[in-house]
Amino acid sequence: MADRHADLIAALRAAGHDLDLPDRDPTAVALTRIRTEGRTAAPSPADPGRAGRSRRAGRRWLGLAPAAGAPPGLVPPPARARWVALAAAAAVVLAVVLAAPGARQAVARLLGIGGVRVTVTGDPPGDLGRALDLGDPLPVDEAVAAAGGAFDTPFPSPPGDPALAFAGRPDGAVSLVWPAGEGLPALEESEVGLILTVFPTDGAVPSGDPGDPDDPGGPLVEKQAGPGTRVTAVQVGPHHGYWLSGAPHEVRDGPAGGGGPPAAGAGARLAGNTLIWADGATTYRLESGLERAPAIALAEALTGATG
Amino acid sequence: MEGRSSADEDVLVTRAKEGDVDAYAVLLGRHQVAARRLAAALCGSASADADEAAQDAFVKAWYGLAGFRSGAPFRPWLLRIVANEARNRRRSSGRRAGYELRFATDRVAPQAAPSAEAAALVTESRRELVAALADLPAAQRDVVVCRHLVGLSEAETAQVLGLAPGTVKSRTARGLRRLHDLLAARTGDGPDG
Numbered sequence: 001m002a003d004r005h006a007d008l009i010a011a012l013r014a015a016g017h018d019l020d021l022p023d024r025d026p027t028a029v030a031l032t033r034i035r036t037e038g039r040t041a042a043p044s045p046a047d048p049g050r051a052g053r054s055r056r057a058g059r060r061w062l063g064l065a066p067a068a069g070a071p072p073g074l075v076p077p078p079a080r081a082r083w084v085a086l087a088a089a090a091a092v093v094l095a096v097v098l099a100a101p102g103a104r105q106a107v108a109r110l111l112g113i114g115g116v117r118v119t120v121t122g123d124p125p126g127d128l129g130r131a132l133d134l135g136d137p138l139p140v141d142e143a144v145a146a147a148g149g150a151f152d153t154p155f156p157s158p159p160g161d162p163a164l165a166f167a168g169r170p171d172g173a174v175s176l177v178w179p180a181g182e183g184l185p186a187l188e189e190s191e192v193g194l195i196l197t198v199f200p201t202d203g204a205v206p207s208g209d210p211g212d213p214d215d216p217g218g219p220l221v222e223k224q225a226g227p228g229t230r231v232t233a234v235q236v237g238p239h240h241g242y243w244l245s246g247a248p249h250e251v252r253d254g255p256a257g258g259g260g261p262p263a264a265g266a267g268a269r270l271a272g273n274t275l276i277w278a279d280g281a282t283t284y285r286l287e288s289g290l291e292r293a294p295a296i297a298l299a300e301a302l303t304g305a306t307g
Numbered sequence: 308m309e310g311r312s313s314a315d316e317d318v319l320v321t322r323a324k325e326g327d328v329d330a331y332a333v334l335l336g337r338h339q340v341a342a343r344r345l346a347a348a349l350c351g352s353a354s355a356d357a358d359e360a361a362q363d364a365f366v367k368a369w370y371g372l373a374g375f376r377s378g379a380p381f382r383p384w385l386l387r388i389v390a391n392e393a394r395n396r397r398r399s400s401g402r403r404a405g406y407e408l409r410f411a412t413d414r415v416a417p418q419a420a421p422s423a424e425a426a427a428l429v430t431e432s433r434r435e436l437v438a439a440l441a442d443l444p445a446a447q448r449d450v451v452v453c454r455h456l457v458g459l460s461e462a463e464t465a466q467v468l469g470l471a472p473g474t475v476k477s478r479t480a481r482g483l484r485r486l487h488d489l490l491a492a493r494t495g496d497g498p499d500g
Contacts, residue, residue, distance in 0.1 A: 005483045005484075005487060008483060008486060009455050011432070011436060012436070012452075012455035012456050013455055013458060015408070015410065015433055015436060015437075015456060016344055016348070016455070016456035016457055016458060018410040018411055018433075019344055019347050019348070019408060019409070019410060019411070020408075020410050020411040021340075021343050021344070021347065021358075021411075024355075024358055026339070026358045026359070026361040026362035026365065027332070027335045027336065027362075027365060029362050030361075030362045030363075030366050030369075031328060031332050031365075033362075033366050034328055034331075034369050035328055138370070138371070138374070139370065141367065142367055142370035142371045143371070143374065144391075145364070145367035145368065145370075145371050145388050145391065145392070146367070146370075146371025146373075146374035146375070147374070148384070148387030148390065148391050148466075148467070148469060149387060149390060149391045149467075149468060149469035150469055153395060167371075167373045168374065171377075172374065172375065172376030172379065173374070174374050200376060200379065200466075279469065279470075279471065280465055280469070280470055280471030280472065280474070281465060281466055281471075282469055
């Protein structure tokens with residue numbers, strides 16, 4: 001192909017080299033904008049900054065942003081602390097499970113998708129532990145930008161724009177959170193309707209064994225599904241995926257940078273109905289109270305996985 | 308640089324994540340030409356629109372550094388944000404916007420334009436090339452310009468556009484074939500002769 005179109009490729013390359021780029025330097029302007037926004041540090045996750053302001057109304061539904069007109073001297077608690085408090089309240093649905101050694105040993109079969117390992121066990125997940133943790137909160141706009149083209153924006157309505165965004169769990173991941181609303185049932189008694197997480201992988205399933213020379217590494221999300229959880233192979237647009245439904249299953253994130261199994265008790269929680277799928281080097285995880293068909297339709301709409 | 312980041316770049320990224328704007332400036336300096344070409348090629352305009360897309364992407368990338376996976380190559384991560392911003396602008400401009408690219412005529416390689424007549428031929432040939440690119444389906448055009456106008460590798464193109472490597476390969480092949488046919492139809496003879 002390259003040989004056949006060698007002249008055409010050369011013409012394209014030369015044209016790219018000769019593209020007329022205006023004298024105005026966007027790099028200098030961008031750096032000026034960054035420097036004049038009043039901080040030299042990369043954005044604190046607790047500080048929504050410029051783009052986060054437009055999302056404050058959306059954040060209020062979870063009590064993460066002060067209401068308009070709040071007394072100037074009234075400093076709200078850090079967003080992360082409020083989120084943790086909220087998540088603790090929603091623990092009925094999205095609680096954490098500490099690893100049950102018996103469950104891990106009773107592996108019946110292993111399913112995989114890029115960066116996600118699904119272990120179907122003979123035992124149910126273990127005890128309740130600590131709360132949902134999707135990483136550090138950050139403004140939705142920045143989260144969408146950081147995920148590159150992983151999301152198909154503008155988001156369709158419903159569900160509309162997400163109200164919250166987090167980054168860093170698993171390593172390199174971005175998670176968007178929507179409130180329950182029209183067409184989006186609440187996850188049990190919480191106000192959360194949908195969590196969509198995206199993270200980069202190389203499409204392979206890490207073994208989670210640091211001593212495995214063939215382990216492709218990368219972020220690892222391990223899902224342990226007990227006997228009450230059904231795991232069904234599905235298609236999300238043209239992409240292969242799995243639908244986990246029924247009894248809540250355990251989700252635990254691997255260590256930063258991969259190279260090892262998720263630590264017992266660390267970063268584990270229970271998840272409801274979950275759809276996971278991979279589009280090349282990007283793996284998606286959608287958790288909601290939806291049934292399979294609407295969950296897949298929503299996944300396709302939010303990520304443009306229709307081709 | 309393609310598969311893994313360099314140690315030097317890892318240090319710069321770490322410093323930038325800690326809030327060092329100067330380190331971020333060095334990173335941008337290394338990749339800004341590719342970023343600006345990419346923005347222009349995806350926006351279909353080398354005008355202010357494309358530069359504003361690059362500029363906004365650079366700012367968003369700064370604020371999104373918390374989500375960047377340490378040790379991963381920085382360039383495709385940055386270019387993915389640029390591509391997203393450029394495609395959003397193209398989408399929001401809708402059908403009103405055509406696909407246009409402008410070239411710096413003073414930078415046409417001397418060997419490609421040994422005379423005024425030859426320079427005119429190059430200019431005309433470029434005009435036909437851009438017109439043919441405009442007629443390509445956007446999905447094919449995005450891949451072709453990433454691969455051959457901007458000069459990204461297949462793997463980088465896959466990451467930047469959020470596609471599987473196999474999809475990049477097949478769309479590039481189909482796009483080049485279609486582009487060749489479109490040029491042949493326009494000129495009576497494609498650049499492949």
